[in-house]
Amino acid sequence: MGKNSKDNKEIIYLDTIELYSSLAQIDHGLIESIQSGKKNSKEAGSSTKKSGETDAGLFKLIQGSLQLATTNTHSNLSSEQELVNITFNDYQLNRLLNKLGVGKLNNNSKQGDLTIKNGEFEIYDFSSLANLSNETFENFINLIMESADSNNEESNDFKKGLDIIKKYGQVMTDLLPETVLLKVNNSISFLKTSCLRMSNSQLQLLSGSKRKIHVLGVIENEVSNEDRKLESLFEEIGDNPGLITKFVPDFNDFLLIQSQIAQKKDKLVKPVAVYF
Known part of the structure; x- marks a missing residue:
């Protein structure tokens, strides 16, 4: 070449x-x-x-x-x-x-610094999960379960799991509208859908890819290193209403950790570019 x-x-x-x-x-x-x-x-x-x-x-x-x-x-x-x-x-x-200088950027890890993260990756498009709530999809899944001769208990467990997936997708879409998450090593990048050069369906093609991806972006923060429990989030607000404005980012951290997308102290990145 x-x-x-x-x-x-x-x-x-x-x-x-x-x-x-x-x-x-x-x-x-x-x-x-x-x-x-x-x-x-x-x-x-x-x-x-x-x-x-x-x-x-x-x-x-x-x-x-x-x-x-x-x-x-x-x-x-x-x-x-x-x-x-x-x-x-x-x-x-x-x-x-x-x-x-790409070599210099690889070593940057402070908040406010431009950095480059590269390696294997996972993409999380919550809008696709939220879209599973449409009636056509539910009817199709019900038809599959009936064809598989599943007993009532298996069918109910499957529907319960599907319901959790749909509601999780809807909550994350509400909290992070028009956003796709990209996990690379110990970093999570928040991608605006308006800046993507791929459609939602094309993003699915990248799932499971072994190619190394590169993210150029600014380190804005990191996942909270505090122990998060859903009950404690509401209890803290009850004791101190001034924490209401802090609830959404704390709740985001809680959901990302609980769904094993993020780990404590992962870097949160505002991306400039993502490329192979």
């Missing part, structure tokens, strides 16, 4: 706001991005003005046809701009990694 094959990446997540914020603090990367956007916007505006001058004196029916053509031109420009932005963003990610 070519000289720069090590820079070839399959990027599955990229937060461009965080990317350009980091670059702006290093080498004015944000300014370059804005200048590129202004240039393309000006070209699109020029095209619109020219069309307006041409059809100003024509019959309304013809004017309508020309207006439709102008709309299509704008659509093409938008698609082209999106392609340019993706290419530009991928280049800027490599640029940021080169400037930061």
Whole structure:
């Protein structure tokens, strides 16, 4: 392969706001991005003005046809701009990694530091679990249980387990809306679904993969090292109502630990990019 094959990446997540914020603090990367956007916007505006001058004196029916053509031109420009932005963003990610130094980032572990976590991984998409609550899925599962000639006790145990899964997915989706969790070694990254380059169904393809994944992000916090019990969370609030605002993050820690997604002192990461 070519000289720069090590820079070839399959990027599955990229937060461009965080990317350009980091670059702006290093080498004015944000300014370059804005200048590129202004240039393309000006070209699109020029095209619109020219069309307006041409059809100003024509019959309304013809004017309508020309207006439709102008709309299509704008659509093409938008698609082209999106392609340019993706290419530009991928280049800027490599640029940021080169400037930061990947080897140095591997050793960063303090809160507020940019770091790189890499290794085997697990992805948790709670919205998929929450979607198991739809009636079609339940009818399908019931049909399978009937076909398997399961006794009542087995069928009830299965339905109870399924109900727990659905409710767990719904609670986590409510607590972490539009979020996918990525577990890599002793870190958990909170991925915004709007920055993913894969659909929910495509994410399922990564389940069980043995490839090493890389996460570039900022260490924001760590899972609480306190012993958490659900009863104690409510008791503490009863004794001290001022702890109400602290309930959600504490409850998140409790659920992540109880479901064995997280362990105490795991790093909580706000990701900039995730890639293979």
